[in-house]
Amino acid sequence: MQFSGRRKLLRLAGDRRGEVYPHSLQFYLQPPTENISLAEFENFAVDRLKLLKVVENLGVSYVKNSPNYVQKLEAELRKLKFPYRALIEDDYDARRKDHISHFILRLAYCQSEDLRRWFIQQEMDLFRYRFHQLNDQLVGKFLEYVNLAYDAIDATEKTSITDKLVNSTPGFIDKKVGEMVFYKVPFCDAVDLVRVRRVYFHGGYAYVPHQDIISIVLNNYRTQLSKALALTARSLPIVQADERLQPLLSHLSHAYVGPDYNVQKNTGKISLEQIDALSVKSFPLCMRQLHKSLRDNHHLRHGGRMQYGLFLKGIGLTLEQALQFWKSEFIKGKIDADKFDKGYAYSIRHNYGKEGKRTDYTPFSCMKIILSNPPGQGDYHGCPFRHSDPELLKQKLQAYKIPSAGISQILDLVKGVHYQLACQKYFELTHNVDDIGWSLNHPNQYFIESQQLLSGIKEIKKEQRQPENSQPKQSSQKSINTAATATTTTTTTTCSSLNTMEEMELEGLDDCFTED
Known part of the structure; x- marks a missing residue:
């Protein structure tokens, strides 16, 4: 596969469509050989990543190949313009996109055993869905x-x-x-x-x-795909030597493809007095854990300050509020006001784009939290579903009054390496809803959806689900009286496909948080 910086795509010479992509269902044995623009490379990769994340979500939420599963997956395939009925429709562009995007994600997901395992599982589930669309003759x-x-x-x-x-x-x-x-x-x-x-x-x-x-x-497909990923990993250094591709591949495996939750639309929507109540009602578990640790210890190490500080910024805390919030808490511990002003205030202003490169940094996505900067001893950042010992996680959920059946469901999802789905289940249990109806990808998304639900701005659509590990459902949603001011701003859906700039910006931001 060759790449061009030009927008215009160089097509294959002649009309060879039937020869190049004769089938919608395949084992992806032959890599693409045509020229492709970098813009198309990125768009294809992001769309397939979105598709595989939907496959993962549906595979846990519904019985695979049940009517609901098939209906929702087909809708997503249509939406993203991938082949949705194998060997039936003559759709060259969809087949081409499917073929090329698979090989692009191979490059991104061959880099570790965990990434390879995740990629193989989702690709197999996608293959299984497509295979079941075939009749005897097509099989x-x-x-x-x-x-x-x-x-x-x-x-x-x-x-x-x-x-x-x-x-x-x-x-x-x-x-x-x-x-x-x-x-x-x-x-x-x-x-x-x-x-x-x-x-x-x-x-x-x-x-x-x-x-x-x-x-x-499927066994044959798994074997061949596993071998192909191993070979791709051995060849990866050659590909990464291309300075155009290296940044894309480095960030694609934990790319966030949703809204960036910029503070500008939410500035001033909350007050400092509301934070304690909001942390219980509307914070995801990772931020609730950070808030409690800050209140208990009057200090957070730099990883926690970055993760929690940007989250607070995203839900509407102004720079002045942030300086007051952190200073008032730190001086309750071992940090006096003068030391805070000299050692910590600059980094908070830098966080808001008022120092250094004056970049408006965005909050961390779930994948950023899960896959980068794991917490060490004395740290409280990270994803509790990913980085906590299962027994400690169980004790924490019990302390937060999560029912035992719900805890079992969450722990099963964690065991299956479905950390974001475990957080979705936590949302459902803490908000007494059966089905949130959306995929969780960002802590600030969790907060906004919670506030809209609690304030009555948004209602969760109830529907029959068929979980593979069925557990008793919670009772119907109770009326909830919220004391906090609701976040009413609708989140923009415009986003950077890979948020590569976000990752580059955070590298500079990390350098500013040097003190413990």
């Missing part, structure tokens, strides 16, 4: 396309072993067996199905029904 064409052309047994052979197929395949009856396609698969390709006794095995072959062939295809 056969796809298997041939990826060199997995297993032979379907003929009617004569099927009739002769019908009783064995019925007995070996749970839930089957003679009539259903007669209508279903069975593939004759070598034993080594069907070990998982043989192990759980889901197929008839004879003469070194497993007789796999159409509905279970996906298991074999």
Whole structure:
């Protein structure tokens, strides 16, 4: 793949669309070879990242391939202009975008074991959805396309072993067996199905029904994708040597693609007297933890000051309020007023763009908090769902009166490395709602949604959900009387696709917080 700084994309010579992207469903075995602009490179990467995050969210919130799951995922695929029905529609641009964007994210997500594991899981779930859209004829064409052309047994052979197929395949009856396609698969390709006794095995072959062939295809896809990511990781230094791509790839794996929650629209919306009440009602757990630690210890180390200070700025704290807030708290501890003015006031003014480069810094996103600057001993920043010991997290949730069933759900999500979804569940439990109806990506988003809900500005739409790990639901939403002033400003949806500038700015901001 080659890149051009020009806006105009250099297309492939000639009309080779059918040859280059003949299928919407694929194993991504051949990398793209055409020229592509850097702008398109970035846009493709961001759109696929949005898609995979939706796949992750839906996979936890709904039974995979249930009607609600399929409906919501198809809507997202349509919205982002990716192929939504494999091998059916003739959409060259969507297929091209799907192919190129997959390889771009390979470059970003091959850099660590955790990133590779996440990428493989979401790509497999996306593949599974697309595969289930195929009919028997299209399945056969796809298997041939990826060199997995297993032979379907003929009617004569099927009739002769019908009783064995019925007995070996749970839930089957003679009539259903007669209508279903069975593939004759070598034993080594069907070990998982043989192990759980889901197929008839004879003469070194497993007789796999159409509905279970996906298991074999997915295993093959996982193996090939895992090997491809390992090879990509070995070649990454060569790609990163390109100064145009290195910044994009460095930040893409933890990129935030939502609003930046700039303070300008919220300035003066809250008072210092409201912060304690707001921290209980509307702060996400990470900020609630920082606020409590600040009140208890009258000090936060620089990682905590950065994370919490920018959050407060984003919810509407002015520079004057911020200086008063931090100073009044620090002088209750071991920091006198003079030391605060000399050692800490500059960094707060820098935070608000009044010193140094005079850059208007934006609050940290969830991915920024989760993936960068992990807390050490004596620190309170970071994501509690990511950085806390599960037992300590459980004790904290119990102290905040979260019901035991809800705590179990949260801990299950944490165990599955779904930290943002665990925070969404925390929101639902603390606000007594069944389904928030949006994906959480930013602490300030949490605050704004909470305030709009508590003030009655926004109502959460209730709908039937089918969680994979079903737990008793909370009672219907109770009426809540909030004492805090609601944040009424609608958040802008205009955002930088990768917020690369935000990351570069924060590097300079980190240098200003040098004192503990």
